[in-house]
Amino acid sequence: MSELAWWQRGVIYQIYPRSFQDSNGDGIGDLPGISARLDYLAALGIDAVWISPVYPSPMADFGYDVADYCHVDPMFGTLDDFKQLLDRAHRLGLRVLLDFVPNHSSDRHPWFEESRSSRDDPKRDWYLWRDPAPDGGPPNNWLSRMGGSAWEWDGTTRQYYYHAFLRExxxxxxxxxxxxxxxxxxxRFWLELGVDGFRVDVLWLLIKDAQFRDNPPNTAYRFGxxxxxxxxxxxTEDQPEVxxxxxxxxAxxxxxGERVLIGEIYLPVPQLVKYYGTAGDGADMPFNFQLLNARWSAGEIARMIQDYDSALPEHAWPNWVLGNHDNPRVASRIGASQARVAAVLLLTLRGTPTLYYGDEIGMTDGVIASDEIQDPAERRQPGMGQGRDPERTPMQWDGALPNAGFTEGRPWLPIASTASVREQLGDPSSMLxxxxxxxxLRRGHVELVQGxxxxxxxxxxxxxxxxxYRDxxxxxxxxxxxxxxxxxxxxxxxxxxTVTSRTGQAIGEGITHLAQGEALVASVRT
Known part of the structure; x- marks a missing residue:
């Protein structure tokens, strides 16, 4: 498999740093906590960790509002902590990817503070400023993905600025x-430090219409x-110039050298695959999110696999995502039994799989009381089900310890009820x-990677x-x-x-029984 790049051979594991491991008792995960758990990840068998944002931030959107792109927020540690994590990961044979958030900054970023200081400031045009409409209202009808208008009035300079997400x-x-x-x-700053690539946040949103035309209504919109x-x-999305x-x-x-560029892109497959570019000059992997919202049926998934594989450009390498920090956990979407089936699906499909922390122990969505809600998406649109707190609850390391071994303090979100890593390690029938x-199995069978x-x-x-693969x-x-x-x-x-007693058994050609919730992988006699 040496002719493949490491990211084609490998499996990526997403870490939401607030929720992975707390090292200092403040109830929030951090970089030293991640470093302390790298042995676990190496033993699990993944090849790369993708770390959600750890940049300095006011945390209006938990790090996706960046105030300094070239440093680490004290909440997560220091730049030296990151360097130590990077060095230790590399010594264990693990690659490290960072979340890159280029679409928007924090309103506390020095760039924006300069931009909003005056219409004549040299950085004014670094952001999207527009005069009011003739009636004094927003320049057009664009809506924020966090609810309400995407335009915020600035009383000092008497113009509106655009924000696809929060006004911050x-x-x-x-x-x-x-x-x-x-x-x-x-x-270049992070590449010089040695990071192995980036997951680019909302890549398909980076360019907006130059004429700022109104978006047309969606006649298929459904309440809720x-x-x-x-x-x-x-x-407001997927503009040609992106x-x-x-x-x-x-470039x-x-x-x-061999670094990877991954794009977060929520688009239908025909548009998604255009982000591979021509002759390999686009993203290495535009994230394929189809499994996140798929109707869980054999016919639907079969169609999805065939359509995706046939739509890929000749130079493109496929990928699949089963869970992430913005969507309900797979075990909550389809149930514990089918989550095991989904694991087999993810890790035997053609292309690079991305795992979400905790899915390997079957973590389910946490129950978040109204007074425990943290996510601004839910706070701004209460009752609409947009909150992402349930899938961001802390990792459960040891059920015998307070707070499942995640923290010695009060966790920033409540601990869910899944069996912990420690409880599952010695159980051959466990999800872990x-x-x-x-x-x-992937590492030992070239056909599961290259076939x-x-x-x-x-x-x-x-x-x-x-x-x-060959024969x-x-x-x-x-x-x-x-x-x-x-x-x-x-x-x-x-x-x-998934029925462990069946492993190693022969199956004869013809009709074979498959238990409820069973998934199997078999070598085929040639």
């Missing part, structure tokens, strides 16, 4: 060459959806054991497909229903099953 997160003007150069310097879904985002920015970022990373066996995906089919509630074949079967099922299978030997 003004959008940068990526049409300004000075902004591009400044952000390129940010990338986020407020901004009332409009089609024709002029691809120039992606090419520029990719910068290439100067530093399943993930460790799956990751070990094609073939014969994708759904029969009733059973999804089947094969991974093939080596692996057969995967997933029972996605609530009852036992039968399937047509080739002759082979079960390498792994």
């Amino acid at each position: 997160q003004p959008d940068l003007n990526w049409r300004n060459p000075q902004v591009r150069r400044a952000m390129d310097d940010v990338l 959806e986020p407020d901004h879904h009332r409009q089609l985002q024709r002029y 691809h120039d920015i992606v090419r520029s970022m990719r 910068t990373l290439r100067e530093y 054991s399943l993930y460790r066996r799956l990751l070990d 094609t995906i073939e014969n994708v089919a759904a029969c009733g509630d059973v999804l089947t497909y094969e991974r093939r 080596q074949r692996v057969f995967i079967a997933l029972n996605m229903g609530s009852e036992d099922a039968i399937m047509e299978a080739p002759a082979g030997v079960v390498l792994l099953s």
Whole structure:
């Protein structure tokens, strides 16, 4: 597999730093806490950690409002702590990716403070400022993704500024060459320290319509959806010029060797795959989020796999995401039994998988009382179900300890009720054991990493497909229903099953039984 880049061979693990491990008792996870848990991650079998933002921030949106792109917030530690984490991760054979947040800064960032100081300030055009409409209201109808208008009035300079998210997160003007150069310097700062790549936040939003035209109404809007879904985002996302920015970022990373550029992009597949660019000049991996909101059925997932694989450009490398910090956890979406099936799916599909911390122990969404809500998305749109606190609760390390071993203080969010790492380590039937066996299986079978995906089919509630590399074949079967099922299978030997007693058994060619909630991987006799 040496001809593949490390990020094509590997598995990425997302860490939400506030919730992974607290080292100083303040109830908030930090960089020394992550460093202390790197041995666990290396033993789990992942290849890279992606760390959500740790930059200095007023924390209006928990670090996605950046006040200094080239430092570490004291809440998480120091820049030296980050360097030590990076060094220790590399010594353990782990890569480190950072979250890069270029669409918007904090309103406390010196750039914005200068920009809002005067219409004549040299940094005025670093952000999106507009005169009021003739009636004195916002310049157009654009809506914030956090609810309400995306325009905020500034009484000092008598103009509005644009914010796709919170008013504390003004959008940068990526049409300004000075902004591009400044952000390129940010990338180089972290690349010089040795980071192995970036996940770029809301990459598809970086450029807005130059004419600031109104977004058209969305006639398919349904009550209960986020407020901004009332409009089609024709002029506020996926603008053609954004691809120039992606090419520029990719070119910068290439100067530093084998580094990876990953884009957060919530778009339909035909638009998503355009972010790969032509001949490999786009993002290495535009995140494929289809599994986050998929209807959990064999037929739907089979269609999704086939459509995605056929839409990929020839030079493109696929990827799959099962969970992240913005969406309900997989075990809460589809239940504990099917979360095991989903683990087998994620780690046997063609392409790079990304895991979300805690999914490997089956963490479910936490229950957040009204007086414990932290997320501004829920506070601004109460009762709309937009809150992301439930999927951000602290990692559960040891159920015998207070706060599950996450902190000696009061955790910033309540601890959920899932069995901990310690409780699952010695249990061969646990979710953690399943993930460790799956990751070990990937490392030992080239067809699961480098092979094609073939014969994708759904029969009733059973999804089947094969991974093939030269004369080596692996057969995967997933029972996605609530009852036992039968399937047509080739002759082979079960390498792994969620029914642990079945591992190592031979299966004969023809009709094979599959238990409720069972997923298996079998080598195929050739």
